Amino acid sequence: MVVPAEHALHEAIQVSPLILSDDVRRQKIENRVAKMRFSAATARKIQDVFISEMNKGIHQQPSSLQMENTYIPELLDGTEEGLYLALDLGGTNFRVVLLELAHGAPIREEVKRYYIGSELRVGSAIPLFDHLAESVSDFVISQGLQDVELPLGFTFSFPMIQHSLDVGVLVTWTKTFNCPDAVNKDAVRLLREALDRRGDTKVKVLAVLNDTTGTLVQGSTLDHNTAVGLILGTGSNACYLERADRVEHWETERHGEREVIIDIEWGAFGDNGVLDFIKTDFDRENDANSLIVNSFTFEKYIAGKYLGEVVRVILVKLTKEKLLFVGDSTSDSLLTPGNLTTDLVSHIEQDSLDGGDSNTKEILAKFGIIPDEDDIRIVQYVCEVASNRAALLVSICLASLIDRIDKEQVTIAVDGSLYKHHPRLEGWMKQYISLLCTPGRKFKLIHAEDGSGKGAALVSAIAHRLKKRLQ
16 A cells, blocks of 8 residues: 555656657657656665665764764854955865855955966975965955955865864865875865965964855855755765764864764765665666766766766667667767766756757757657657656755754755756755655755855854854
C-alpha cells in the first residue's frame, strides 16, 4: 500500500510524457532513459543515504561528506557598525570588496576587480600571495583608508580544512592554480605574511570561508530565518546551521556556542560508492569525460559544469542507436565532449515551458542538425529528464537539512548561474522539498547574490565582534 504522501511524491516526480508519431521508438527511448527517473522509493533511499553520510561525517567517521566546521557560531546580530573588507579568490579574476555596515546591514559597497596572470598561478605561492596583498593595498589606499584598521574576510574557494575561524589549510589546488608549496599550508597565514611584508595598511585577516558559507551569511541579511546556504552554479555545495552539541570536530576552545555553520562539501557525496545504485551508463561516460575521474560524484549529477554533458551523452547514444536524428549524419560537433553546455539546456527547457521549439531548432542548427518534429520532442524530453533529476537530487538533500535544523521556518539562500538561469529548477525544487520533508515544515528559497564578496565582508564583521567579546 502506498501512503498518501508517497503517492503524491510519486505523482510529482513524473516528467512530461514523450509523444512521438512512432510508438515503438517512443517506448525504446523511454526504456533507454528509465534509470534517470526515480521512483518515490528510490528518492527516499537516496535521502536515507544522505542522512547516514551526514551523521558519519559529523561524528568524524569515514564518509563522503566532509561536514567541515567553519567555526562561525552565529550570524549578524544588528550591532555591527563600520567598514569591513573581503578578498574573494576563486579564479583568475578576484575581487576586493569594502562594505560599510550600520545596525548590521550593508549601507555602502565598493568593489574592484583584479587579475592573476598565468605565471602567478603556478610555481611558488609567495609571488601569488604578494600579488593578492598588493591588490588589497592598492584598493585600501585608493579609498584613503590606509591608516584605518580594517577587518578582512578571505573567501578562499579551494578545498581546505579549517582548524579555526582564521586557519584554513589548503588540501589541493583546483581550476588553473598549481603552487605546490602552498599545499598543506594555512592560506590565512600566507596572506597575513604578504600583507606584513608590505606594511602599508592596517588590514587584519580575521576569517577564512568559502562562497557557500558566505551565501548563508549574506542571505541572513535579507531574511533572518536563513539557515541554509546553497551554491547551484558551475559547481554545487551547501552549508547549514547545526546544533553545536552535535559537532565533534572542534579544535578551538568552546565558549558555550549554541550553533555553528557546517560546510557539507556535498559535491563529493557518493565518491565512496554509496550512490552507485543510481549511476547510469550515461553518468559513467560523463565521469570518464571529466577532468578528475571518480570524484565529485554528486556534483556530476546536478551542477552546471556537467548537466549539459549528461544531455549530450544521452543524445549521442540515442543517435547511434538510430532513435534520434535518423537519416541525419551526426555532426562531429555533437560527438565532442563539452560541446553541449548547460546554458543551452536551459534555453531548450524554456521552449518546453513555453510549448515552443525556436530555441531547440536554433541550438541544433549550431550543431549542423535540421531536426524533424519527433527529434525536437526527443531532445526536449532528454533535457527535461536530466534537469528534473538534478532538481530532485538537490531537493532530497535540502529536505533532509530542513528536517535536521528543526525550526519553525527555514530559509534557504541560493546563489549560482544554474539556479538563476534554468527556467524550471526553482519551481521543481519548491514542489519536491515540500513533499520530501516532514509534513507541515515551512521553508522558503531566496536568491542571495554575491556570498563570496559581500558574505565574506559580513563574516569579518561577525569575527570582529566575537574577537572583541572574547578579549
